[in-house]
Each structure stands twice: as structure tokens, then as C-alpha cells.
Amino acid sequence: MTSFDIEDNGIEISVENDQPRANKINKIKKNASSKKSKVAERNTCEELVDNKNVSGEGNAPGVGKVYVKTWGCAHNNSDSEYMAGLVSEYGYTLTDERSDADLWLLNSCTVKSPAEMHFRNFIDEGLKNKKSIVVSGCVAQSDPNSPYLKGISIVGVHQIDRVVEVVEETLKGHSVQLLGTKKENGKKKGGARLDLPKIRKNPLVEILAINTGCLNRCTYCKTKHARGDLGSYHPEELVERARVCFMDQGCKELWITSEDTGAYGLDIGSSLPELMWKLIDVTPVDCMIRLGMTNPPYMRRYLEDIAKLLNHKNVYSFLHIPVQSGSDGVLTDMKREYCSEDFCEIVDFLQERVPGLTIATDFICGFPTETDEDFRESLDLLEKYKFPTVFINQFFPRPGTPAAFMRQIPGHQIKKRTAAMSSLFKSYQPYKGREGRVYDILVTDVSFDKKHYIGHNKCYEQILIPMRPDLMGKWVKVKVIATSKFSMHAQIIEERISIWRSLMEKMYQLTSVNNNSMQFMCVLKTASYFCSISIPIFLMYRKGVLKL
Numbered sequence: 001m002t003s004f005d006i007e008d009n010g011i012e013i014s015v016e017n018d019q020p021r022a023n024k025i026n027k028i029k030k031n032a033s034s035k036k037s038k039v040a041e042r043n044t045c046e047e048l049v050d051n052k053n054v055s056g057e058g059n060a061p062g063v064g065k066v067y068v069k070t071w072g073c074a075h076n077n078s079d080s081e082y083m084a085g086l087v088s089e090y091g092y093t094l095t096d097e098r099s100d101a102d103l104w105l106l107n108s109c110t111v112k113s114p115a116e117m118h119f120r121n122f123i124d125e126g127l128k129n130k131k132s133i134v135v136s137g138c139v140a141q142s143d144p145n146s147p148y149l150k151g152i153s154i155v156g157v158h159q160i161d162r163v164v165e166v167v168e169e170t171l172k173g174h175s176v177q178l179l180g181t182k183k184e185n186g187k188k189k190g191g192a193r194l195d196l197p198k199i200r201k202n203p204l205v206e207i208l209a210i211n212t213g214c215l216n217r218c219t220y221c222k223t224k225h226a227r228g229d230l231g232s233y234h235p236e237e238l239v240e241r242a243r244v245c246f247m248d249q250g251c252k253e254l255w256i257t258s259e260d261t262g263a264y265g266l267d268i269g270s271s272l273p274e275l276m277w278k279l280i281d282v283t284p285v286d287c288m289i290r291l292g293m294t295n296p297p298y299m300r301r302y303l304e305d306i307a308k309l310l311n312h313k314n315v316y317s318f319l320h321i322p323v324q325s326g327s328d329g330v331l332t333d334m335k336r337e338y339c340s341e342d343f344c345e346i347v348d349f350l351q352e353r354v355p356g357l358t359i360a361t362d363f364i365c366g367f368p369t370e371t372d373e374d375f376r377e378s379l380d381l382l383e384k385y386k387f388p389t390v391f392i393n394q395f396f397p398r399p400g401t402p403a404a405f406m407r408q409i410p411g412h413q414i415k416k417r418t419a420a421m422s423s424l425f426k427s428y429q430p431y432k433g434r435e436g437r438v439y440d441i442l443v444t445d446v447s448f449d450k451k452h453y454i455g456h457n458k459c460y461e462q463i464l465i466p467m468r469p470d471l472m473g474k475w476v477k478v479k480v481i482a483t484s485k486f487s488m489h490a491q492i493i494e495e496r497i498s499i500w501r502s503l504m505e506k507m508y509q510l511t512s513v514n515n516n517s518m519q520f521m522c523v524l525k526t527a528s529y530f531c532s533i534s535i536p537i538f539l540m541y542r543k544g545v546l547k548l
Contacts, residue, residue, distance in 0.1 A: 062091020064171055067101035071119055072109025074257040074292060076137055078207035080107045083136065083155070083163040085197035090164045094199065101131065103171055105163070108137035110222040113396035120148055132170045136160065138226035143399070144177055151175050157212070157226055158182045161192035181228065187267075188213070190233030194241040204252045204444045204473050206245040210238055210275065211267075214260040216295065219335050219406075220367065222398035227259055230267045235275050243282040252473050253444055254279065254289045261291060262298030272298075273305035276315070283314045286475060288442055290460060293320040296338040299346055307353040317354050318460035321346060322362035322391075326381035327374035330367050334403075340381065347385060356459040360389035365421055366414030367395050368406035375417050379424055388430035388461070394418045431461070431483040438479050438493065439463060443471050452489075462487040 066087050070080040083105060088094055095101050104126045108119040116139050126133045136155040139146075144154055153170040155163050156179035169176045182189040191212050200206070211232040214224065245251040256276075258264065264272045276291070283289060291309070299306065299321060310317045321343070325331050328339045351357050363378055382390065394414055397404035441455030441463050452464035453471060455478070464487055465471070465478055471492075478490035 061168065064102035065093045065095045065100055066103050066105055066167065067095055067098040068105045068107070069098070069122060070107040070137075071115045072107075072111065072137065074207050074255055075209045075212070075259065076107055076109060077201065078209050078257065079136065079157065079160050080105075081198045081200050081207065082192065082196050083107070083160050084199040086161070086163050087167055088199055089197045092167070098126075098131075099129070103132040103134060103167060105167070106133065106135045106137075108135060108139035110138035110142055110226060110398065112393065113398070123148060123152065134163070134166050134170050136163070138223050141179060141227075142222060142225035144179055153177065154179065156180060158189075158191055161196055181231075188229060188231035190231050190237075194233065194237050195244075200251075202445060203250065205255060206242070206249070206251040206253070207255045207257055208238060208241060208245075209233075209257050210261060211258045211264045214295075215263050215266065216260065216337065217335050219333065219402040220364065220395070220398065222401055223259060225400060230260075230263050232265050232268050232270065234268060235265075235270055235278055238275060239278050239282055242279050246282065246284055246287055250473070252287050252442060254283065254287070255292060256289060257292040260293065260295050260298065262294030262302070266298075271302065273302050273309060276309050280309075280312060280314055285314070286442075288314055288316055288456075290316045291319060293322065295336075296321060296323070296343050296346055297336075300338075300342065303346065303349050307350055310350070310354045310357065313458075316358075316456065316460040317356055317458055318358045318360070319350065320360040320389075323381065324362055324364050325367065325370070325374065326363075326377035326379070327370065330370050330374050333369045333406075334364075334367065340377065344381075344384075358389070358459045358461060359385070359387055360391070361387050362391040362393060363421060364393050364395050365417040366409050368397075368403055368408050370395075370409065370417075375420075379421060382421065382424055386428050386430065390425050392418060392421050392425060426485065429483065429485060431485075431488050434480045434483050434488055436480060438477065439490070440475055440477050441465075441490075442475055443473065454487075464489050465492055468492075 066084075068080055068084050070077055084094055087105070098104060104122070106119060106122055106126075109115045119135075119137075119139055123133060123135070134153045134155060135149065136157070138157065140149065140154045141157045143149070153166050153175050154177040155166050156177075158181050159178040162178055166176050166178060182191065191209065194208075211230060213227040213230045215230050216224070218224070242254055245254065256279075262272055264270070264275060272294070276289070279289060306319070309315050310319065323340070323343045324334060324336060326340050331339060347359060350359070363382070365375065365378075395403075395409075397406075397408060439457040439461075441457050443453050443455040443465070445454040446452070446467070447454055447464055451467070453467050455463050455465060455476060457463060463478060463480070465476065476492055477494035479493050480488045480490045482489040
């Protein structure tokens with residue numbers, strides 16, 4: 001394999017240079033016979049000698065099968081969807097069978113050691129089977145010089161829009177590393193353009209990363225080494241992306257994600273509440289927004305606004321706030337910038353003002369300075385709130401982090417604490433006694449066992465219903481018939497009422513607010529098709545005579 005590692009982490013990618021990249025792909029395909037490597041065009045490497053063919057077709061652009069594997073968070077999954085969209089648009093065939101692929105695109109996560117080990121094992125397997133490999137994600141970005149990545153091509157977390165370049169060169173037998181940070185006027189950007197092609201794992205769900213990086217300095221966190229400091233997208237970019245996903249691409253849910261959504265906009269003079277209200281303005285009445293993980297320090301700034309947002313009919317009453325520990329001493333050593341009382345104030349405030357609010361949280365068991373008493377405080381916190389969703393994490397020292405240099409707790413003791421917290425979590429049933437309750441749910445997914453459809457109510461509680469293809473992407477009224485630890489099972493009561501209500505509200509909005517008769521007629525025709533309604537019924541609804 002010819003190897004020339006372009007480590008462009010010191011290069012500033014300007015807006016002017018970044019904008020034409022999507023057009024370069026089409027230009028290369030049209031001029032394949034005289035094509036030069038984009039990497040070579042950067043004048044940072046020597047002339048290449050190709051020594052590898054793809055499926056017997058030489059180096060024809062876009063020829064070959066690509067397997068994509070992702071570890072980690074929603075942000076990582078969104079990055080993979082963008083990269084899959086780019087390589088597919090260029091002509092490559094995506095495959096779920098890695099044995100059939102010519103190239104493996106592996107998107108890594110650096111949060112936990114087991115995830116990195118699994119990622120590393122995949123690399124070893126690929127090399128053993130003579131597969132071309134491109135890696136991306138936080139492991140590759142934070143530790144590009146790791147011995148097991150030697151000679152492996154890397155797409156940095158800020159360079160996902162250039163994945164086609166790296167795939168092309170890798171399939172020709174070359175090794176390329178693109179690790180730079182995108183900047184605008186010397187300031188870090190949120191990342192690659194948002195209008196890139198995308199192949200979603202779930203066609204109904206758009207995962208929208210609103211910023212990259214964070215403002216924290218947590219002593220256990222390796223992700224900071226990869227994603228860096230905060231870089232937010234401008235609100236208008238995000239709003240346009242949301243509008244396109246809802247109106248043109250058929251998405252029903254918008255998942256707002258990042259390393260810390262609460263920090264959004266602090267680098268560009270904006271804020272999370274400001275962005276959320278703008279996103280709501282372009283959200284159709286039958287679609288929902290789910291707000292992703294936010295750390296306590298920033299949430300405290302916006303509690304009143306967040307409560308109002310979570311009560312909005314198009315926003316799930318759900319929030320992920322990781323506490324990590326119930327001990328103030330441990331939180332201080334973690335440099336989390338809040339205390340246990342701060343976290344409790346946030347939870348109490350929101351639970352009081354948002355009916356049925358679902359809060360998810362995280363705990364780390366076995367942080368180096370955690371004593372038995374500290375761990376007891378974490379258990380007490382979980383016992384107090386009995387959160388329905390808890391991510392219980394065994395502490396692993398991540399290389400290069402301050403916590404890795406602290407005196408470590410014996411492994412068997414960490415495992416014992418992790419098991420104790422898991423046992424406490426399993427001891428309560430958050431949905432017990434819900435039998436007979438009726439909910440409107442938005443159906444968007446299929447259960448892991450492929451036997452049920454998954455829907456969520458306003459509080460983003462998971463409800464399983466019988467599989468019927470006509471229900472996917474629709475609102476359904478259901479009645480709970482059984483409950484389990486993580487979900488409820490329900491029977492279908494009504495399939496039309498939620499659709500009916502959405503169409504009526506949309507018509508009222510278009511006629512009374514926008515005064516757009518053309519849009520009104522389009523919606524009216526749709527309503528007639530689905531619900532067999534008529535203009536007199538709509539007029540009755542508008543006058544308040546008809547109650548839905």
C-alpha cells in the first residue's frame with residue numbers, strides 16, 4: 001500500500017474553499033478519464049502509484065461496495081448518515097454485508113474503552129480479510145497516530161464532507177488523513193454543510209447536530225480531544241435544514257443533538273431556546289422535536305424557557321440531563337461545574353411545570369476518587385427520582401485524560417458498584433399501573449425483535465403496537481394493555497382522529513394566518529382523501545361548533 005498521510009489538522013478550511021466541494025464530485029465523475037486526485041491538488045503530497053484494483057474495474061470512480069459501521073452517540077450516527085449519502089450519490093453501492101464490501105467505513109466512539117476495542121477488532125478483521133478501510137469518528141480524530149491506525153485512512157470529524165476523496169484514494173491503495181477543523185473568519189464552525197445528501201437509518205427521523213464540541217473540561221472525557229471547543233451552526237442554517245427534512249423529505253421527528261445542546265449558540269450570540277422556537281415555526285402540526293443531551297450548568301440559564309418549550313405540542317416532554325454522580329466531591333474532581341443540589345433543582349423545577357416529563361440521566365460508577373460514601377449518594381439520588389431511563393457506565397480511564405493519571409479503584413470494586421446500581425435501576429417499574437390509559441402516539445420505528453411497531457407519546461415513552469404498514473409515520477390513538485420495564489404494550493383504538501386533528505389545524509393555520517388559498521386547497525384535497533371531510537365540516541371546526 002502506498003502511504004502518504006495528509007495530516008491537515010493545522011490547515012484552516014475557509015468558507016470559500018469549502019463551498020464548491022459538493023460540485024467537485026460531479027465534476028470528477030464527468031472527467032473520470034483525466035481525473036486527478038483531489039488530495040494531490042492540495043499540493044501536499046507526492047505523485048501516486050496505484051497498486052490496487054476494485055472488483056476488477058481498475059480505478060473507475062464510484063465503483064465498489066461500501067460497508068458502514070457506527071459506534072456511539074446520535075451525533076456520530078448523523079455523521080455516518082451524511083457519509084453514506086455522499087458515497088452513495090457518487091456511485092458506490094452500500095451494503096449491510098461486510099464480507100461483500102470492498103471498503104469498510106468505520107465511524108468510531110471514544111467515550112468508553114470497550115467501544116474502542118470493538119472498533120479496533122473490526123479494523124483487525126478487515127485487514128485480515130484484505131478489505132480497504134477508512135476510519136472516522138472521535139477515536140480516529142483524537143488519536144490518529146495510534147499504532148493500530150498506522151497506514152489507515154482517516155476522515156476527521158470536521159471533514160465528513162470529503163469522505164468521497166478519502167474513499168477514492170483508499171481504494172487505489174493509498175492512505176490519507178484529513179483531520180482539519182473548519183473555520184469561518186478564523187472562528188470554528190459547527191461542521192460540514194447541512195445540505196449534504198443523507199441516507200438515514202430511519203427515514204422518518206432527522207438527527208440534526210446543532211453544534212460540535214463543548215465548553216467543558218471534564219477530567220474523564222476523551223470526546224473533547226476529538227470534537228474540541230464549541231462550534232455552533234447559525235440558526236438560519238439549522239432552520240432551513242429542518243424545513244427541508246419536514247417538507248421535502250418526509251421526516252416526522254427531528255432529534256436535536258450535540259455534545260451539549262445547552263451550550264448551543266454561546267459562541268455566536270444565540271441560545272438554545274431562541275433556536276428551538278425558530279425550529280418550531282417550521283415544524284408541521286403532525287411532527288415532533290426531541291431535544292437531546294444537555295449538561296446542567298447551561299440548562300439552569302434557561303429553565304423557564306425550557307419548561308415552556310417542553311410543554312409545546314410539537315416538542316416531546318423529554319430531556320436527557322446527565323448527572324454522572326450524586327457526590328459533590330466527585331463532581332468537583334470531574335470538573336462538572338455543578339453540584340448535586342443544582343441538578344435536583346433543575347429536575348424539581350421541570351417536573352413541577354411539565355406534566356409527565358421524562359428525564360433520562362447518566363451515572364459513572366468507579367471514578368478514581370469515588371468512595372463508598374460517594375457511591376451511596378449516587379444510589380440515593382437514583383432512589384429519590386427513579387428515572388425511567390438511566391445510562392449506567394463503568395468507569396474506564398481514557399488515555400490522555402486527567403482522570404487516567406489518578407489512582408484507580410480496583411476493577412472488581414468498580415464492577416461491584418456498577419452491578420449494585422444496575423440492580424437498583426431494575427428494582428422499579430416506571431410504567432406499572434398504566435394499564436387502561438389512552439395515548440396518542442407517533443409511530444416511527446420497528447422493535448428490535450421485528451414483532452411490533454414503536455410509537456411514542458408526548459412524554460416520549462415507548463409504546464409497542466401490532467405491526468401494520470399503513471400506520472408507520474402516523475399518529476394513532478392507543479390503549480395500554482400491558483407494561484414492562486422499558487415500554488408499554490397497547491391496542492389500537494383510532495387511526496384517524498390524530499390525522500383529522502392535524503389536517504384541520506393545518507387548514508385553519510393556512511387560511512387564517514397565511515391566507516394562502518393554494519396551500520389550503522392542497523391540504524383540503526389531502527384531507528378529503530384520508531378523512532372524507534367537506535368544507536362545511538371545516539367551517540364548523542373554524543367557528544368552534546365542531547370540537548375534535
